Amino acid sequence: MSASDVSRFSRRRFLGAVSVAGLGTAVLTACGGSDSGSTDSKGRTVFEWWHIQTSEPGKSLWAEQAKAFEKAHPDIRVKxxxxxxxxxxxxxxxxxxxxKLPDLYNTWGGGVLKQQVDAGLVEDITEQVKGWIDELVxxxxxxYEFDGRTxxxxxxxxAVGFWYNKALFKRVKIQAPPATWSELLDAVEKLKAAGITPIALGGKEKWPxxxxxxxxxxxxAGIDGMQKAADAKDFTGAAFVKAGEHLKELVDLGPFQKGFLGAAYSGPTGQAATMGNAKAAMELMGQWAPREEAAQGKGLGDDLGFFPFPAVDGGPGKSTDVFGGGGGYAVRKGGPKEAVEFLKFFVGAEANRKEVEGGVLPVNKAAQDALDDxxxxxxxxxxxxxTGFQLYLDQAYPPAVGQEVNDSVAALIAGSKSPEQVTRSITQVAKSQ
Known part of the structure; x- marks a missing residue:
């Protein structure tokens, strides 16, 4: 996925059900027909590939990958x-x-994919990917795996982490990126005292x-604690309340730019532009941040640095536990086997190296040498x-729960909900699912 597509769209994925009114029957008949795939006038098997690469360089790169596959497989056409x-x-x-879903379609895994799987709409490709899936990180x-099946x-x-402006840190004599939560709060206070906005935030869209x-x-709570809470549909535990209390500590310092509650992530006055134009010292964002900062603002060049989310005292979670996600592709139930063959090509080392040009972090272990940034x-x-990996909460959980996490945390940041109310609201929605 290109950085521009990710930055504009990836964190708005599962914000609840979307309206489908007025889509018409054309939409409902857009995906592939027979279980074996359709055939064109040249006798080629045709399958549809739905993706969200609508801007460059991803749009052209994805088209090039499809053409390269067709060249190697002249009996297959990728639409x-x-x-x-x-x-x-x-x-x-x-x-x-x-x-009935499209033949091959974009997915971010987690709760939405699980619902589609439970509805019998997604192909179990476990056996088809054996022999090459282990090449991936x-x-x-x-x-994309449930109950041991793929x-x-x-x-x-x-992964999400802090992007920071080295020049602004240097100006206030912050010698090293914060390694603990208390050090982060200290850095915020130093930056504010120097008249520098510590953190850029797009509060309007809630997910940041x-x-x-x-x-x-x-x-x-630790990675295990996160899973236990999700399984029990209960987020009222002390660790989750404490998380809200720590966030309130940060909010009470007034770290964000003026008007942050109405600011989007992208756009000329959004979070990425604020960071990219050196109007703030930090932003907590995914790996697409550098490209979006440059696209929406001027970009920071060599002044841009990255550090992991700091350690926090009082819980079992490790500083090496990571929060993030990615994108992938699923095949509809009964979809053509040629679609899985294309996936094998698409995530192969050679193709994956080319996708790095589009801002993608390589998933194929043999393609990691292509990354030079x-x-x-x-x-x-x-x-x-x-040491642990937690999928984005608004992907890991069912859509309604993910929506409530975003909404309740946004309310806490805006000052209209307490830490305890956040946990109760999320739990209430989780138990209703």
Missing amino acids: IVALENDAFKSKVTALTGSG PASRKA YAVPNDIG GMYYWAYLAIRL PNLKAVLDLLNKS
């Missing part, structure tokens, strides 16, 4: 359907209701703020050394 993220979600929601595969193949992976609560919860190498190193 690309490229959709903007929100349109994609709407159409896939409509197709889910109709009982283990953390990249977790979001239902999708990842094509990118990433969720990252703080999620990482604090991971540090205080030092900051993205730092993200990949964080992933390779991770």
